[in-house]
Structure formats: structure tokens, C-alpha cells
Amino acid sequence: MSSIATLKDPSQERQKQMIAGHFTRLAKAKESGRKVVSTFVPGNLTELLLSFDLLPILPEINALQSGMRQRSAEFIQKAEKIGHSEDVCAYVKCDLGMLESGNVGPTGEVLPRPDLLLLSYTGCFTFLKWFELLKESTDAPVAMLQVPYQGGGRATPEMRDYVVRQLREVIIPALERVSGKKYDEDRLKELLARSAKAEDDLVWVLESAKHRPSPIDAYFGAVYYVGPIFSAFRGTEDALHYYRELREEVEDRIRRKEGPITPDGPMGEQRFRLVVEGPPNWTSFREMWKMFHSEGAVVVASTYTKVGGVYDDGFRHDPNRPLESLAEYCLGCYTNRNLPTRASMIARYVQDYHADGFLVHSVKSCDSFSAGQLLILRDVEAKTGKPGGFFESDLVDPRYFSAANIKNRVESYLQMIEQRRSKVVAS
Amino acid sequence: MRCAVGIDLGSTTTKSVVLGEDGRILGRGITNSRSNYDVACAVARREAFDDVRRTLCAGALARTELPAADRPAFLERLRRGFQLSQYLVQLGALREFASAELPAVEALFAGSRLGPALSRILDALEAGAPALFAPDAPRRSDFFRDTAASEYHKLAQSIASPQQPFEALLGVFDKAILKVENRDIDIPFAEGAGRAIDRAILQSCLPTRTMAESIRAVLTEVYEHPLEVVASVGTGYGRARLPFPKEQIRSEILCHGLGAHAMFPGTATVLDIGGQDTKAIQVDGDGIVTSFQMNDRCAAGCGRYLGYIADEMDLGLHELSPLAEKSTRPVRITSTCTVFAGAEIRDRLTLGQRREDVLAGLHRAVILRAMALLARSGGVRNELTFTGGVAKNSTAERVLRQLISENYGDITMNVSPDSIYTGALGAALFASRMALAREEAAA
Amino acid sequence: MTATNPGTELQALVSRAEDLAHDVTLRAVREWKAAEPSRKAIGYMPVYVPREIIHAAGMLPVGVFGAGESVEIVKGDAFFQSYICHIPRSVLDLALRGALDCLDGMLFPSTCDVIRNLSGMWQMLFPQKYVHYIDLPQDPSPGLGGAFFAREMRQIADDLGRMGGTPVTDGRLRASIAAYNENRRLVEELYQLRRSQFWLAPASEVYVLLRAGNVLPVEEHTKLLAEYLTLARQSGRHPVDMARVAIRGCFCEQPPVDLIRTLERAGCTIVDDDWLIHSRWPRGSVDAQGDPFEALSSAFLYRSPSCPSLYRAHERKGASLVADAREARAEGVIFASASFCDPALLDQPMTMAAVKQAEIPCTAFLYAENTGQFQPIREQAGTFADAIKLS
Known part of the structure; x- marks a missing residue:
């Protein structure tokens, strides 16, 4: 999910190459005659796209990459100049601004215009507007996949059927049109089988944070880990190798009782185990990570690593039920779950991962995540008896990132845990 | 005497609280935070220690023959006398910095000649100082800037002329006051407290010379008594910029919580x-x-x-x-x-x-x-x-x-009327605990 | 009935509507329920819910559209960050202070992420109440999106029946559809009147009249509309020289009534708007003969007004706004959006481009339901009106 090259693990190197390779394929798509489909991360249909030999392009990833490359401020301003409000989602503005500025991707190559906008409308209304805006500027056709929200706290069979029927009757025909190929279910099954294997390894890695010390950071570190599975690689051989290698590295760290490797080197003593809710800030990603690891705080579970899809309750893509399992994946992504479910998930993480507390990182851009987080905070505190902390910034709009402010809050929060702990020890 | 110090470096003011061994508050100090946090911190701390001396003076007076009923008035005279000494020293510094700034400001206001006017203003400020801190004068702001500025403005307004424009005179003041504020002025005993003791004794019209001598001796002893800082803790908005090692820094959240608990x-x-x-x-x-x-x-x-x-x-x-x-x-x-x-x-x-x-x-x-x-x-x-x-x-x-x-x-x-010191008090309590823990570990 | 001066009667009617429009603590609903102890009321939020179903279950549909500027927010702010719009704060504040206790349930339509999440917050904060999130269909085909929506509505009908409402039979639902058809017909007549003789029915009056429908049984509201239409036509009000404008904002969070008055005072007469958009949703009448669920569903698919919360594959962005503006002979378009409203604000550049392309003058500003300061808006609207009249 990132181009930051400071991490030293071999899996990191492989991931970097995979992503660079993907962007090169995208840049050469027109000459190589491959078609490109824009779509979103939550509940994405990567295997289906790959089964048609289509190349996915994910504007959210482009936006976060722009944030990490310190280009987002300029892109956002560009979008605001052409009439977008300061109030709205910065991912959208960052993407539109990039498009306006020549659509140069993170590897310096020009990204192609999409041949289709696959509007997998899952857990975020802004997606709808985003692709309407892209449709206006690219003239690409849109295929809409409505994924019902789990308003009542569960995905019903009717919801699944609705999604499957749309896949059959709307999405697959659209993909056939754009790719010029027939739907090949056997090929899809092969991809899904590989997905399930890679998913097993990813889940193993995420759950390794139950060890003490935790061999991974399940937020700042794990956004790299979920990169391939949530973007263009699920179902590929590359992804299979990447997760196998990652798992071996983590196994090795567990054996050596080592913590995660941070951009500033191996993490030292782990004094705080935390759960984090909410997406990260990308413009000051390393700075924020440092605020945590330099204080000995390691994240043992996060909701953001479930943003593409949730594997907690045993879900895996299933070659025997190809479209059904794709539909279940879409329905189950984190932000498509209602607030009581989200609060319960976080509470369970706090308990299962033996966390000292949990933090809510609230981003201005994303109402889907943020609206209601203050109630989640209160609810999880009540459910777990562990202290919750709250801090705010944005995804990619640096105007909303105040380092001093966040550092103050994080430090205050960690000192509070420390103080409470020393009181327990004293008594 | 062993004390613990807490410092709260806030965005507007910097506060300091000093605790005695028994956990009692011995002194508080406050100053406006400025661009130079080191100085703000040093000034607040010194102010707190001046306050500690006064607290100790109050205790010491009880050991003299001064009737109990006269002690509060005596202490107030002592306080004002000390303030006067500080004020005069700072005025001296203001004069020095202002003269240095003159050429630059005169260059901005073509044809202006500010020297004579400036001297007149500063002379008048100096001459008027004793009245400002006289026993019956209204209480002043704790900050030199506030008191000096209002007096300076009044005088500058009254003598302003085309060669000595008001704005130019104010410009000199604004530049010089920043420099005055950016250094901590530690006044030697003879020039500061010693002189304040003398003034208070004089103003109190004590009945006998022996009483005066014994008070002088007792109070001088208070000022010469060594104060040992066993631990300091810093907090506040600017705490990261305090010249303290990390383990001596606490978030203002913790300090406010503990400070409020100590007060109520x-x-x-x-x-x-x-x-x-x-x-x-x-x-x-x-x-x-x-x-x-x-x-x-x-x-x-x-x-x-x-x-x-x-x-x-x-x-x-x-x-x-x-x-x-x-x-x-x-x-x-x-x-x-x-x-x-x-x-x-x-x-x-x-x-x-x-x-x-x-x-x-x-x-x-x-x-x-x-x-x-x-x-x-x-x-x-x-x-x-x-x-x-x-x-x-x-x-x-x-x-x-x-x-x-x-x-x-x-x-x-x-x-609390002292609520502004809540964070500093909490920090001082943390310092106290830290010292205690250290002693226990040593034992 | 004694003959009275139509002017006085009109004034009395408008003032009654105004009271009802400002009845954010639902006094009228309490009274309605008190008349018969078994009665139940179901709240709904903007932008659209099929009120017919609640009505068919013998319950009172109650529009919960925020507290405007009438309520000082004390508790609601505790739940929302500063970058979230205002309506969920005031709605939650009202609920937490018990003003919505008379509602036996709440329906949250799929308007945006904030309202969607509010449905979950409601489940957490008021576990004893019925809560349902309604996913409005985004797929345009009857067999897919239409069938999905019909099923969604059947689900709600079943739920309300189980809650102690009257079982929603096809017959009852057809009758409810007819009742709402009549209501929508009069609302449309009101809009026609504004188009042809705007001075007879000022926007600020029409607004409170429609908003009164949020707390009244539909039959009573229909009667109120009919009376108003009669009295307004007889009012003898004189034409005035004003700039004709259409206003757009995807009104979920409602503008304060004073904002509407401000626009009128600044010389703009509003001949078309999309606030209280649910009262004209769907456009025209719903088939009251066949399968009523299918009828509601198909009316939604084919005759929903344009709204940023809905995806419309085959509609050119802004085309319906341009058509509405032309039909209403609007000389300008005002985009008035609630601060931090993602759907409206992301939509705006596209619709605005269409309006500009059609060479209709336009202007834009932001508001919040509790905006208390109209001076800048008055100046902006005044300048806009002058510019239109001069051109």
C-alpha cells in the first residue's frame, strides 16, 4: 500500500516490486492492449476483474500514495479551485486534483484513463459521488453494484442474493463488454482458491499480535501487509508468495521474541498494547507512527486492516461458491457493518489481544468511519473497562494534521495508562 | 530545606509551584510565556522561590517580638519593597536596551530624535516607582511588562511631538521590552531582598532598635537559608520545550487531575x-x-x-x-x-x-x-x-x-482563586512523589 | 360557518402551520396518540421513506427533520465531531432530552453515511425502540433494484404489524397510497400556483405549510393544503417585482425559515425548490390498483426527483435541474447547501456546470439549520436578484 522504502524485511521489498510492477502494467496498458477498471477497496471484486484479464486501478490508493508523497496538498487545492468545497472528502479532491495535474501515478508514470468505473458501492456514499465526478471527466461508463448495508447487524440471504444477481445480470455483462471476453467461472475459481490460501496466511499474521511481544504492529505496520490483499493482487501467485514469505518472517520474529521493524529501526520494549479504530493519516504517516513506537506503544489490532474485507468470523473466498462468496465479502467489509457491530468488534479486539486500551483516530474526510465514533468510544470503554483515547486529523489533507496536538494527546493518553497501571501495582 | 518544584508552561502564562518536604505549598510564581520558554521557565521558578522566602519570612516573624497583629502589614510592605527593587532593576535593563534600539527606530521615523524624550520618560518612571509600590498604592499586575507599559504610554503620550512621535516612542518600548523579558534578572540579596527588608523596617516605625535588628537578623537568615530542589517536574502546552529530561515531564492532563484533587x-x-x-x-x-x-x-x-x-x-x-x-x-x-x-x-x-x-x-x-x-x-x-x-x-x-x-x-x-496554579501544583506533587520513590529505592 | 375575511383566515391558517412546522418536540404527535392509547407513531428522517406503509399500519408517520435554531444543543454535540453537519446533533439532542419519546420507532433512509451511522447510534442509545435502516435501491431495473426495494418495504410492513400496528394488507396499503396521492396532488398544485402567481403563495408560507405535514395525519394535512390554496387564491395579494429563482441544496438538513424569508426580502421569489423533497416524492401519483408494494417500488424507480443520494445512470447530471428551472421560468438558480453535507457539496460542481452551460445565472452559499446570521446571505441574494433584474 506504500512506496516508502525504509522497511528492511524481504517481504517488504517483494511488496514494493509488486506494486511498482502493477503501476508499470497500468502505464503500459494502452500499448499492451489491456483494459483498465477503476474500483474501490472496500469489498472489491479483484478476482472477478482478473478473471477477465482486466487491470484494477484504485483511486483511494492513488490518493493515499499522493498523501505519502506530499503531493496531496497541491492536488486538493487544485480541486478546490475548480469548485470543490473545503468541507468534503479529501480523497476525492486529491484524486480529482491528480487527474487535473496530468494523472501521474506514484511511480512517475502517467496512469491510463479507466475503460470502466466499477462502482462497488459499499459502505460509503462518497464513492457514488466520486465516480459520478470521474464519469464527468473521463466519460467512462459506470457499472453500479449496490451492496446493501448491514443496518440490522447482519448480512441476510436476501442481501446476498441481491448482490449475486447484480453480479450476474449487471457487472459480469459489463466486464464482458469492456474486456471482450466471456465470463470464465473456472478461471475465477482458480483465483478464489489462491485468495483463500493467501487469506489464511494474512489472518495468521494479523493474529500473531496476540504474542508478547507482538511481532507486528497491527496498524502502522499492517497497512503494508493488507496492501496486496486489498488491492490488485488477491488471487494472484504473487500474493500467495508474499503472504507466505511474510508469515515466515513473522514466525521468525516470534521465535526470536522480537517486535516489529519500524521505519526508524526495530522497535524496543513494548510498554503499551493498543487497539486502533479509524484510518491512518497518510501525509504524516511516519511521524505519527513514531509518536507511538518511540513511547513503546504497539498496536495489536485495528479496524482499518479490515477495511477491504473482514476475515474475523472465518470468512474466506470460496471457489465452490464463487459469486456467493464474492457477495459475502462485499457485504462484510468493515464500514458496511453497523455501529453496534463495529463497537463489539473493537471490544472483542481489546479483550482477545489483551490490550491496555484503544484509540479512535477520527478523520475529517470519512464520515463513514467517523460519524458515531464518539459513541463507539464510550461503548467500548463500558464493555471492556479499558480507557479509550480520541484524536483527530485527516487522511490526506495536511491542513488537518497538527503534530503538536496529536503528540500531546497520545502522550497524555499513554501516561494515563501508565499512571493507572502503577497505581494498581502499588495497591 | 528540601523542596519539590512543578512548572506548568502554558500558552499564555508559565506557572511554578514549590512544595516543602511535608507537601505543603511554600511558594507560587507566574510570568507570561514568551518566545523564549527557557526564560519563562526560569522566571516563573525564581518568582516561586521569592514567594517561598516570603512564606518562610512569615514563619520567621513569629519568632520575633513583632506583635502578631502587625505582621501581615509588615509582610505586605516587604513584598512591595521587593517588587520595587525588581521593578527598578528591570527599568535599568529597559533603559539599556531602549538606548540600543534608538538608532534603528529613528531611522524609521525620518527627522525624529528620540533620545531626550526617552531619557525623560525613563527618569520619570524611575522617580515614580516608589509611589507605585507604596504601602497604600493599589495592587499592581505581577508582570513588569503590564505595569511599565501603562506608565510608559501615559508619559509618552504627554510628551509626544513631531520630532518625538508617539508611535516611535512606543516602537522603542516594544522592542526593548521583549529583550527585558527574554532574560531572567536574578537580583543579589543586598540589592533586592536586603533593601526590601530595610525599607519595610523603616516604613513600619518599629518601637525599638533591638526589635529592628532582631527582625533584620531573622529575615536575613531566611534569605540565606539554602533551599535544595530534590525533584522538578514540568508540564503544560510547551512541556516538550522545557529543559527537562523526559522522565521529568508529565502531561497537563495528569497534572491537572492531580492538582485539582489536591485542591479539592x-x-x-x-x-x-x-x-x-x-x-x-x-x-x-x-x-x-x-x-x-x-x-x-x-x-x-x-x-x-x-x-x-x-x-x-x-x-x-x-x-x-x-x-x-x-x-x-x-x-x-x-x-x-x-x-x-x-x-x-x-x-x-x-x-x-x-x-x-x-x-x-x-x-x-x-x-x-x-x-x-x-x-x-x-x-x-x-x-x-x-x-x-x-x-x-x-x-x-x-x-x-x-x-x-x-x-x-x-x-x-x-x-479556587488559585486555579491557575492547578497544573503546576500537580506537577510539583509528581516531583514530590518522584523524590520519595528515589529515596525509597536508595534505602 | 360564518363568513370571515379571507385575509384573517389565511393569517390564522399560516400561523397554525407555523406552529406545527416548529413543533420539533412533537406536541401534536403526543396529542394524536393521547386521543387513543393504542396509537403508535414512527419517525423518519430525510430524504425519502414510503410513508404509505406506516399509514397503512394505522400508525402516524412523523418527519424528524432537525430542530433548526429552536433548540440549544447541549447533549448532541458530545457525539459529533466539528466537521459533521448539524442535523444529527439536534435530532439526537431532542431524543436524549426525551422530546422524541412519543415515537415508537425510527426509520433512517439511505441518505448519507452520517444518517446511516445515526441509525446504528439509535440502536445503541435507544435499544427499546424499533429502528430500521432503509436501503433505497440504486439499481434501476424493476427485477433487481425494484424487487429489492419491494422486499425491503414488505419487511417494514411486517415489522410494524408485529409491533402492534394493523396488519398491512394490500387493500389498506392501496388506500394509503390514494391518501398520499391526494396529498401530493395538492402539493403539486401549490407549486403550480407559485409558478404562475408566486405573490399569492410566498415560499416562506409554503415551506411551513409543507413542514406541518411532518407531524399531521396525511388526511388532515391534505385538508390544510386545500384550505390554504382556496384562501391564497382569494387573498387579493398583489404582484410584486421580484427575481424568480429556483433553489437547490439536497435538503436533508433544513434551512431556517428565516433564511427563506431573508431570500424573499432580498428580492428573490422562490419558484422551485427541493427542500422537504419527500413531500413531492415520487412526482405524480402512485398506481393505487395493482400490487401496492410493486407500485411504490416502481414509482420510486421511475419517478423519483433528482437527489444526490441516488445514483442515476441514465440521467445527465444537472439536466433535471435545468428542466425544472425552465419549467418554473426561473431566472436564476441558488445553490444552498448545508455545511459539511458531502452528497450535496460533491454534487454541486456537476449540477452547477450544467446550469452554467444552460446560461442560467447561479450563485451558491452554505448554511446550517441553526444559522442565526443572515446578513451576508441577504447581501449575496440581493446582489444576485439585482443582477438578474438588470440583465
């Missing part, structure tokens, strides 16, 4: 509205923080907001509340955005709304934001302690009491 042991909830931020803190029976919330990214609804309002209305900060209290029909203000505050106020005044009604509405808006933070942090539990600069504003206090009672019922609300 029944405290369960703390509301602190400071210059830059608002904090709602829940503490347990020992003053340990269990949860907290702070205002979001923007400083809307904090002390600074009231500051902008005061500027916009051309009022002093202390004039806001008395005016707001005159309101009969408070205006509903919906935004506490500092950026738009000025425009909103001008609009409302243009529409014919009365200043006092607008002000009353603004105070209410500030407290409503605080109410939201309190609710976020887990609500208000009995007792609530209200701290920070805004706690000194009686309208804010009244509105808060009313809203607390409407929303949370019968809650005891504590406001």
Missing part, C-alpha cells in the same frame, strides 16, 4: 478552560486520571477566543464578564469559530444588538462547547472542579453552574 479532595471531574485548549478530565478518589477529552483541532471556545472577542470590542479581558452580566436578553451565538468571531460580532452590532447581549451569548457558547467535552469524557460527577484562565471569568462560572445543575442535577462545583 472530593474532585471527580475537572474542567479546565485554558488559552489554547479545553480539557474535560475524570479522576478517581486518588486524583488519578481515568479518562479525558480535549477540544478538537481548532481552538474555538477556548480562552483565546474570549481574547479575540475582547480585542474586537476593544475591551480588556477582565472587562468582558462585568459587561456580559449587564445583559438582559442574551443573543444566541451558534459558532465559536475564532476565525469568524470578529465578522459575526460586527454584524450583530450593526444589526443593533447590544454589546452586553452579544457578550452574554458568547460566554454561553464557550460553556456549551465545554459541556459537550464534559459529556464526551463521561459526564459530570460530583464534585466538579473548574480550573484554567476562564475559571476566573465570573460569567463563565455562573453559566457553567446553571448548565451543570440543569443537566446533571445537584453537583458541587469548586473554583
Whole structure:
């Protein structure tokens, strides 16, 4: 999910190459005659796209990459100049601004215009507007996949059927049109089988944070880990190798009782185990990570690593039920779950991962995540008896990132845990 | 004597509290925070230690023949005498820096010659100083800048002329005062405390020379008594810039919690509205923080907001509340955005709304934001302690009491006149504990 | 009935509507329920819910559209960050202070992420109440999106029946559809009147009249509309010279009534708008003969007004706004959006481009339901009106 090259693990190197390779394929798509489909991360249909030999392009990833490359401020301003409000989602503005500025991707190559906008409308209304805006500027056709929200706290069979029927009757025909190929279910099954294997390894890695010390950071570190599975690689051989290698590295760290490797080197003593809710800030990603690891705080579970899809309750893509399992994946992504479910998930993480507390990182851009987080905070505190902390910034709009402010809050929060702990020890 | 020191480096003021071995508060010091945090920290600390000496003087006086009834007046004379000494030393520094600034300012105001006027002003300031700190004079601000500025302005206005423009004279002052503030002036005993003791003795018309001598001896001993700092802890908005190692830094959240608990042991909830931020803190029976919330990214609804309002209305900060209290029909203000505050106020005044009604509405808006933070942090539990600069504003206090009672019922609300020292007190208590733990470890 | 001066009667009617429009603590609903102890009321939020179903279950549909500027927010702010719009704060504040206790349930339509998440917050804060999130269909085909929506509505009908409402039979639902058809017909007549003789029915009156429908039984509201239409036509009000404007904002969070008055005072007469958009949703009448669920569903698919919360594959962005503006002979378009409203604000550049392309003058501003300051808006609207009249 990132181009930051400071991490030293071999899996990191492989991931970097995979992503660079993907962007090169995208840049050469027109000459190589491959078609490109824009779509979103939550509940994405990567295997289906790959089964048609289509190349996915994910504007959210482009936006976060722009944030990490310190280009987002300029892109956002560009979008605001052409009439977008300061109030709205910065991912959208960052993407539109990039498009306006020549659509140069993170590897310096020009990204192609999409041949289709696959509007997998899952857990975020802004997606709808985003692709309407892209449709206006690219003239690409849109295929809409409505994924019902789990308003009542569960995905019903009717919801699944609705999604499957749309896949059959709307999405697959659209993909056939754009790719010029027939739907090949056997090929899809092969991809899904590989997905399930890679998913097993990813889940193993995420759950390794139950060890003490935790061999991974399940937020700042794990956004790299979920990169391939949530973007263009699920179902590929590359992804299979990447997760196998990652798992071996983590196994090795567990054996050596080592913590995660941070951009500033191996993490030292782990004094705080935390759960984090909410997406990260990308413009000051390393700075924020440092605020945590330099204080000995390691994240043992996060909701953001479930943003593409949730594997907690045993879900895996299933070659025997190809479209059904794709539909279940879409329905189950984190932000498509209602607030009581989200609060319960976080509470369970706090308990299962033996966390000292949990933090809510609230981003201005994303109402889907943020609206209601203050109630989640209160609810999880009540459910777990562990202290919750709250801090705010944005995804990619640096105007909303105040380092001093966040550092103050994080430090205050960690000192509070420390103080409470020393009181327990004293008594 | 062994003491523990706490320093709270805030966005507007820097405070220091010194505790004795028994945990009693021996002294407090305050100064305005400036661009140079090291100096602010040193000044607040020194002020606190001056205060410690005065506290010790009070104890020492009890061992002299001075009748108990005369002691408070004597101590007040001592305090003012000491302030006078400090004031004179700082005036000297102001003179020195101002002369250095002269050429640069004169260059900006073509044809001006400021030297003579400046000398006249500073001479007059010096001559007028004893009256400012005379026993019957009204109490002054604790800050040299405030006292000197108001006197300087008055004089500069009266002698301004085309060759000596008022703006130019003010320019000299503004540049020089920054430099004065950016150094800590430690006054030797003979020049400062010694002279103050002499003055107080003189002003008190003591009946016998022996009594005078014994008082002088006892007080001199107090000033010569060594004070050993066993531990220091820093906190506050600018704590990261304090010249302290990391283990001696505590967040202001923890310090406010503990400080409020020390002031009012029944405290369960703390509301602190400071210059830059608002904090709602829940503490347990020992003053340990269990949860907290702070205002979001923007400083809307904090002390600074009231500051902008005061500027916009051309009022002093202390004039806001008395005016707001005159309101009969408070205006509903919906935004506490500092950026738009000025425009909103001008609009409302243009529409014919009365200043006092607008002000009353603004105070209410500030407290409503605080109410939201309190609710976020887990609500208000009995007792609530209200701290920070805004706690000194009686309208804010009244509105808060009313809203607390409407929303949370019968809650005891504590406001200490010393609430500005809450964070520094908490820090000093942490320092005390740290020293104790160290001793235990050594033993 | 004694003959009275139509002017006085009109004034009395408008003032009654105004009281009802500002009845955010639902006094009228309490009274309605008190008349018969078994009665139940179901709240709904903007932008659209099929009220017919609640009505068919014998319950009172109650529009919960925020508290405007009438309520000082004390508790609601505790739940929302500063960058979230205002309506969920005031709605939650009202609920937390018990003003919505008379509602036995709440329906949250799929308007945006904030309202969607509010449905979950409601489940957490008021576990004893019925809560349902309604996913409005985004797929345009009857067999897919239409069938999905019909099933969604059947689900709600079943739920309400189980809650102690009257079982929603096809017959009852057809009758409810007819009742709402009549209501929508009069609303449309009102809009026609504004188009042809705007001085007879000022926007600020029409607004409170429609908003009154949020707390009244539909039959009573229909009667109120009919009376108003009669009285307004007889009012003898004189034409005035004003700029004709259409206003757009995807009104979920409602503008304060004073904002509408401000626009009128600034010289703009509003001949078309999309606030209280649910009262004209769907456009025209719903088939009251066949399968009523299918009828509601198909009316939704084919005759929903344009709204940023809905995806419309085959509609050119802004085309319906341009058509509406032309039909209403609007000389300008005002985009008035609620601050921090993602759907409306992201939509705006596209619709605005269409309006500009059609060479219709336009202007834009932001508001919040509790905006208390109209001076800048008055100046902006005044300048806009002058510019239109001069051109």
C-alpha cells in the first residue's frame, strides 16, 4: 500500500516490486492492449476483474500514495479551485486534483484513463459521488453494484442474493463488454482458491499480535501487509508468495521474541498494547507512527486492516461458491457493518489481544468511519473497562494534521495508562 | 530545606509551584510565556522561590517580638519593597536596551530624535516607582511588562511631538521590552531582598532598635537559608520545550487531575478552560486520571477566543464578564469559530444588538462547547472542579453552574482563586512523589 | 360557518402551520396518540421513506427533520465531531432530552453515511425502540433494484404489524397510497400556483405549510393544503417585482425559515425548490390498483426527483435541474447547501456546470439549520436578484 522504502524485511521489498510492477502494467496498458477498471477497496471484486484479464486501478490508493508523497496538498487545492468545497472528502479532491495535474501515478508514470468505473458501492456514499465526478471527466461508463448495508447487524440471504444477481445480470455483462471476453467461472475459481490460501496466511499474521511481544504492529505496520490483499493482487501467485514469505518472517520474529521493524529501526520494549479504530493519516504517516513506537506503544489490532474485507468470523473466498462468496465479502467489509457491530468488534479486539486500551483516530474526510465514533468510544470503554483515547486529523489533507496536538494527546493518553497501571501495582 | 518544584508552561502564562518536604505549598510564581520558554521557565521558578522566602519570612516573624497583629502589614510592605527593587532593576535593563534600539527606530521615523524624550520618560518612571509600590498604592499586575507599559504610554503620550512621535516612542518600548523579558534578572540579596527588608523596617516605625535588628537578623537568615530542589517536574502546552529530561515531564492532563484533587479532595471531574485548549478530565478518589477529552483541532471556545472577542470590542479581558452580566436578553451565538468571531460580532452590532447581549451569548457558547467535552469524557460527577484562565471569568462560572445543575442535577462545583496554579501544583506533587520513590529505592 | 375575511383566515391558517412546522418536540404527535392509547407513531428522517406503509399500519408517520435554531444543543454535540453537519446533533439532542419519546420507532433512509451511522447510534442509545435502516435501491431495473426495494418495504410492513400496528394488507396499503396521492396532488398544485402567481403563495408560507405535514395525519394535512390554496387564491395579494429563482441544496438538513424569508426580502421569489423533497416524492401519483408494494417500488424507480443520494445512470447530471428551472421560468438558480453535507457539496460542481452551460445565472452559499446570521446571505441574494433584474 506504500512506496516508502525504509522497511528492511524481504517481504517488504517483494511488496514494493509488486506494486511498482502493477503501476508499470497500468502505464503500459494502452500499448499492451489491456483494459483498465477503476474500483474501490472496500469489498472489491479483484478476482472477478482478473478473471477477465482486466487491470484494477484504485483511486483511494492513488490518493493515499499522493498523501505519502506530499503531493496531496497541491492536488486538493487544485480541486478546490475548480469548485470543490473545503468541507468534503479529501480523497476525492486529491484524486480529482491528480487527474487535473496530468494523472501521474506514484511511480512517475502517467496512469491510463479507466475503460470502466466499477462502482462497488459499499459502505460509503462518497464513492457514488466520486465516480459520478470521474464519469464527468473521463466519460467512462459506470457499472453500479449496490451492496446493501448491514443496518440490522447482519448480512441476510436476501442481501446476498441481491448482490449475486447484480453480479450476474449487471457487472459480469459489463466486464464482458469492456474486456471482450466471456465470463470464465473456472478461471475465477482458480483465483478464489489462491485468495483463500493467501487469506489464511494474512489472518495468521494479523493474529500473531496476540504474542508478547507482538511481532507486528497491527496498524502502522499492517497497512503494508493488507496492501496486496486489498488491492490488485488477491488471487494472484504473487500474493500467495508474499503472504507466505511474510508469515515466515513473522514466525521468525516470534521465535526470536522480537517486535516489529519500524521505519526508524526495530522497535524496543513494548510498554503499551493498543487497539486502533479509524484510518491512518497518510501525509504524516511516519511521524505519527513514531509518536507511538518511540513511547513503546504497539498496536495489536485495528479496524482499518479490515477495511477491504473482514476475515474475523472465518470468512474466506470460496471457489465452490464463487459469486456467493464474492457477495459475502462485499457485504462484510468493515464500514458496511453497523455501529453496534463495529463497537463489539473493537471490544472483542481489546479483550482477545489483551490490550491496555484503544484509540479512535477520527478523520475529517470519512464520515463513514467517523460519524458515531464518539459513541463507539464510550461503548467500548463500558464493555471492556479499558480507557479509550480520541484524536483527530485527516487522511490526506495536511491542513488537518497538527503534530503538536496529536503528540500531546497520545502522550497524555499513554501516561494515563501508565499512571493507572502503577497505581494498581502499588495497591 | 528540601523542596519539590512543578512548572506548568502554558500558552499564555508559565506557572511554578514549590512544595516543602511535608507537601505543603511554600511558594507560587507566574510570568507570561514568551518566545523564549527557557526564560519563562526560569522566571516563573525564581518568582516561586521569592514567594517561598516570603512564606518562610512569615514563619520567621513569629519568632520575633513583632506583635502578631502587625505582621501581615509588615509582610505586605516587604513584598512591595521587593517588587520595587525588581521593578527598578528591570527599568535599568529597559533603559539599556531602549538606548540600543534608538538608532534603528529613528531611522524609521525620518527627522525624529528620540533620545531626550526617552531619557525623560525613563527618569520619570524611575522617580515614580516608589509611589507605585507604596504601602497604600493599589495592587499592581505581577508582570513588569503590564505595569511599565501603562506608565510608559501615559508619559509618552504627554510628551509626544513631531520630532518625538508617539508611535516611535512606543516602537522603542516594544522592542526593548521583549529583550527585558527574554532574560531572567536574578537580583543579589543586598540589592533586592536586603533593601526590601530595610525599607519595610523603616516604613513600619518599629518601637525599638533591638526589635529592628532582631527582625533584620531573622529575615536575613531566611534569605540565606539554602533551599535544595530534590525533584522538578514540568508540564503544560510547551512541556516538550522545557529543559527537562523526559522522565521529568508529565502531561497537563495528569497534572491537572492531580492538582485539582489536591485542591479539592472530593474532585471527580475537572474542567479546565485554558488559552489554547479545553480539557474535560475524570479522576478517581486518588486524583488519578481515568479518562479525558480535549477540544478538537481548532481552538474555538477556548480562552483565546474570549481574547479575540475582547480585542474586537476593544475591551480588556477582565472587562468582558462585568459587561456580559449587564445583559438582559442574551443573543444566541451558534459558532465559536475564532476565525469568524470578529465578522459575526460586527454584524450583530450593526444589526443593533447590544454589546452586553452579544457578550452574554458568547460566554454561553464557550460553556456549551465545554459541556459537550464534559459529556464526551463521561459526564459530570460530583464534585466538579473548574480550573484554567476562564475559571476566573465570573460569567463563565455562573453559566457553567446553571448548565451543570440543569443537566446533571445537584453537583458541587469548586473554583479556587488559585486555579491557575492547578497544573503546576500537580506537577510539583509528581516531583514530590518522584523524590520519595528515589529515596525509597536508595534505602 | 360564518363568513370571515379571507385575509384573517389565511393569517390564522399560516400561523397554525407555523406552529406545527416548529413543533420539533412533537406536541401534536403526543396529542394524536393521547386521543387513543393504542396509537403508535414512527419517525423518519430525510430524504425519502414510503410513508404509505406506516399509514397503512394505522400508525402516524412523523418527519424528524432537525430542530433548526429552536433548540440549544447541549447533549448532541458530545457525539459529533466539528466537521459533521448539524442535523444529527439536534435530532439526537431532542431524543436524549426525551422530546422524541412519543415515537415508537425510527426509520433512517439511505441518505448519507452520517444518517446511516445515526441509525446504528439509535440502536445503541435507544435499544427499546424499533429502528430500521432503509436501503433505497440504486439499481434501476424493476427485477433487481425494484424487487429489492419491494422486499425491503414488505419487511417494514411486517415489522410494524408485529409491533402492534394493523396488519398491512394490500387493500389498506392501496388506500394509503390514494391518501398520499391526494396529498401530493395538492402539493403539486401549490407549486403550480407559485409558478404562475408566486405573490399569492410566498415560499416562506409554503415551506411551513409543507413542514406541518411532518407531524399531521396525511388526511388532515391534505385538508390544510386545500384550505390554504382556496384562501391564497382569494387573498387579493398583489404582484410584486421580484427575481424568480429556483433553489437547490439536497435538503436533508433544513434551512431556517428565516433564511427563506431573508431570500424573499432580498428580492428573490422562490419558484422551485427541493427542500422537504419527500413531500413531492415520487412526482405524480402512485398506481393505487395493482400490487401496492410493486407500485411504490416502481414509482420510486421511475419517478423519483433528482437527489444526490441516488445514483442515476441514465440521467445527465444537472439536466433535471435545468428542466425544472425552465419549467418554473426561473431566472436564476441558488445553490444552498448545508455545511459539511458531502452528497450535496460533491454534487454541486456537476449540477452547477450544467446550469452554467444552460446560461442560467447561479450563485451558491452554505448554511446550517441553526444559522442565526443572515446578513451576508441577504447581501449575496440581493446582489444576485439585482443582477438578474438588470440583465
